[in-house]
Each structure stands twice: as C-alpha cells, then as structure tokens.
Amino acid sequence: MWRLSVSIFLFSCLAVSSSSFGDSEATCSGIVPLRYRYDKISITDYGGVGDGRTVNTKAFRAAIYRIQHLKRRGGTLLYIPPGVYLTESFNLTSHMTLYLAKGAVIRAVQDTWNWPLIDPLPSYGRGRELPGGRYMSFIHGDGLRDVVITGQNGTIDGQGEVWWNMWRSRTLKYTRPNLIEFKDSKEIIISNVIFQNSPFWNIHPVYCSNVVIHHVTILAPQDSPNTDGIDPDSSYNVCIEDSYISTGDDLVAIKSGWDEYGIAYGRPSSNITIRRITGSSPFAGIAIGSETSGGIKNIVAEHITLSNMGVGVNIKTNIGRGGYIKNIKISDVYIDTAKYGIKIAGDTGDHPDENYNPNALPIVKGIHIKNVWGVNVRNAGSIQGLKGSPFTGICLSEINLHGSLNSYKTWKCSDVIGTSLKVSPWPCSELRTTGGSYSCSSTF
Numbered sequence: 001m002w003r004l005s006v007s008i009f010l011f012s013c014l015a016v017s018s019s020s021f022g023d024s025e026a027t028c029s030g031i032v033p034l035r036y037r038y039d040k041i042s043i044t045d046y047g048g049v050g051d052g053r054t055v056n057t058k059a060f061r062a063a064i065y066r067i068q069h070l071k072r073r074g075g076t077l078l079y080i081p082p083g084v085y086l087t088e089s090f091n092l093t094s095h096m097t098l099y100l101a102k103g104a105v106i107r108a109v110q111d112t113w114n115w116p117l118i119d120p121l122p123s124y125g126r127g128r129e130l131p132g133g134r135y136m137s138f139i140h141g142d143g144l145r146d147v148v149i150t151g152q153n154g155t156i157d158g159q160g161e162v163w164w165n166m167w168r169s170r171t172l173k174y175t176r177p178n179l180i181e182f183k184d185s186k187e188i189i190i191s192n193v194i195f196q197n198s199p200f201w202n203i204h205p206v207y208c209s210n211v212v213i214h215h216v217t218i219l220a221p222q223d224s225p226n227t228d229g230i231d232p233d234s235s236y237n238v239c240i241e242d243s244y245i246s247t248g249d250d251l252v253a254i255k256s257g258w259d260e261y262g263i264a265y266g267r268p269s270s271n272i273t274i275r276r277i278t279g280s281s282p283f284a285g286i287a288i289g290s291e292t293s294g295g296i297k298n299i300v301a302e303h304i305t306l307s308n309m310g311v312g313v314n315i316k317t318n319i320g321r322g323g324y325i326k327n328i329k330i331s332d333v334y335i336d337t338a339k340y341g342i343k344i345a346g347d348t349g350d351h352p353d354e355n356y357n358p359n360a361l362p363i364v365k366g367i368h369i370k371n372v373w374g375v376n377v378r379n380a381g382s383i384q385g386l387k388g389s390p391f392t393g394i395c396l397s398e399i400n401l402h403g404s405l406n407s408y409k410t411w412k413c414s415d416v417i418g419t420s421l422k423v424s425p426w427p428c429s430e431l432r433t434t435g436g437s438y439s440c441s442s443t444f
Helices: 002-020 055-072 161-169 259-265
Strands: 038-040 051-055 075-078 083-089 094-101 104-108 138-140 145-151 154-157 180-183 186-191 193-196 201-207 209-213 217-220 236-246 250-256 269-288 294-317 322-346 364-383 391-401 412-414 415-423 429-432
Touching: 002 055, 038 055, 055 083, 055 322, 083 259, 094 104, 094 154, 201 209, 269 322, 294 364, 322 391, 364 415
Parallel strands: 038 075, 051 083, 075 094, 083 104, 094 145, 104 154, 138 180, 145 186, 154 193, 180 201, 186 209, 193 217, 209 236, 217 236, 236 269, 250 269, 269 294, 294 322, 322 364, 364 391, 364 412, 391 415, 415 429
Antiparallel strands: none
16 A cells, blocks of 8 residues: 555656646756656565664665665665654665655664764865764765655654753764765755754755755754754755745755865855745844855845744855855845844854964855845844955845834945845945836846
C-alpha cells in the first residue's frame, strides 16, 4: 500500500511543478526536474523501528549503502513510514529520494559525545563558532547529484536543545551541526517536509548549484541561538519559495565565505530567487551576509510576509570582508511589527581570526528595494556605509514604514549614495528624492 501512495504523491508533485503555477504565479522550481523513482525500499526493510526509542543508525546506513552500490536505473526512493525513527547523523547518496510519510519523524539522538567531526569549510577557514573542525550535519550530503528530500509533511527533528544549552554555557568544543547540509552538490530538491529544532543552521547548501527548496516549514524557538532557516552559501541557481519559517535567527540568509578565507576561495553566491516566504524571527526576514567575502550578486526576493521581526530586510557586511554585494532586487514586502524595517550596514559580524585584512573593504552597489509596507515598525531604516567604500546605487521606491507615536524614528544614513521615490517617513538626505516619471526601481 505504501508503494501505491508514494507513487500517487510523486505523480501529483510532478503535475504541480510542471503546470499548476503556470502563468498565474511565478515559480523557479522548474530549474531542477523531479524524477520519478521506480525502485522503492522502506527503512523497515533494513530493520528500522519507529518506536522513538530504538536507534536506527544501522538501518539508515544500510539502506543508503544499498542505494549507493546497486545503482538502480533512475535512482531509488527510501520510504520512511509513520513513526519516530531515532538515529545518529547519516550521509545521503546520489540519485535518491528520502521520502517521509505523513506522521513520519526522523529524530536526532541527543548523544553529542559520539557525533562525527568533519573539516571546516575552506571559505571559512575554521568552524563558524569555534576554531578547528565542525560537527557533521544531522543529514549530510557531500559531492552529490540528483537528491530529493520530500514527503507528506513528515518531520526531521534535530532535538537541538542540548546543543543550544552547550552554546549558552560555553561548553561547546566545536561548531554545532546543521540540520541539513549539502556540500559541492547539484540538482537538489527539498519540499513538503517540516524541519524543527535544528542544533544550528537548518538548511545549508554550500558550494552547490541548481537547488530548489519549496513548500517547507522550518520551526525553532525564538530564543534558540543561530537557528537560521535557509542559508545558501557560495551557491548559484537557488530557488526558495512558498515556505513558512519561524526560528531564532535570520529566516533566509545568503552567504559566501568569511574574510580572508572567503576572499581566497573566491566562490560567490549568485542567481538566487526567494518568493512567498512567511515567517517570524527576532532577527532578519531576508538577510544578505554578513559573511560575503566571495561576493553576492543577482538576488531577487519578492512577496515576503513578516511579523514580529527584529529587521525586515538586512544587508550586512564588514571591514575585512572584501568581495561585493550587487544587483539585489527586493520587492513586495509586508512587515507587521519590527524594530527596523530596512538595515544596510557595513559594521556587522565578527572575524575568524586576527589575520583578516582591514583594508579589504566590500563593494555594495545596486540595491533596489521597492513596495515595502510596514506597521508597528519602531525604526524605519538605517543605511551605514563605509568611509573608504561608500554604498552606491541604493534605490528605495514606494516604501511606507509606520510606527507608534512614542517610539517612531526616521532614517539614519552615512556614506551612502542613492535615490528614493515615494518613501515614508522622509528618507535621509543622502538619498536624493526623484520626481516625475523616473523611478530608481524601474529595472525591476
């Protein structure tokens, strides 16, 4: 019976991705075709027990070993039936689908002592939190192609509280694990799954291409440290759409390496589209940075709905980063309650070590933000460039950010050159006001 239900579901996914959006709703999900897997196995075929107590690491590794070495034509679908499957971390393989049925939970063990260590990313030079290596992600993929994580809104649960408490008590030995990481991989689809309680960042595609993440739910408590939702990192052709994210850090954060290590690795993030994201966080809704040393360009974010935020849109970098942030287009953002509506800052984030070059200044230019509406926004905006590298081509158009009478503040700007049209409250003088038919956002 499960084979039939999986077949029906995957057929419906194919139909949705190919036709349902059509002309009525823009989508980029077609950049990775969803392949049908004729070969299907269940985790229970390999001894998996979904009782929430049995550790299923051997079952997961055996099933994935079978997929990797038998190499069935068209790949293999690994079915996770309803139940709670406790497991240690494990690696995926190419040409596979990890399919979670309704009511299926893949849950991380809380034994941190035996968690495997892996090398730091070359564009970071060390673990993001601590020197040395880093703990492997709960579900990990390195050098893979054609991988799908999907299902009927089953759950991948990182049980991150033990890691959060280690971070709070400063007893971590290495950087915490992500929930999902794909490294040096391509043709990745993640859809129709709930991700919750990640130890660190939730979904981290790094050095990847052709990645689609859509129709996912990502959840973590508002006080959980560094639980970013989706972090494309030195990756290109990435599509993020139609998802709900509520975490303790940025909902979507685009990155490309850290100071001298990111500059040397030189791999940018580019051609990334973010659409129809809804969520809440004490930090940012749409973030770029602060690790931007490989460069970030050609980003589109639109139709974003945010509530109870720290910052609606946050573009952030620092001295020592080098690299660039350019050709960024953000539009149709609604914000209900936030400390800041828009922040573009050149003084955000720390450094991996004392060897960063303080003369490596980032270039920030061509930032177009249009059609932003906010209510209960305490501070409209802040754009703070760098004296040796002012931010240029900053264009704000049709922006209304309203706050309470007691707390409302206007814009703060320095070392910025740009234009504005129909911005309320009145923007800072560095953004010269345009009139007539000209709009700085005409390139949208």
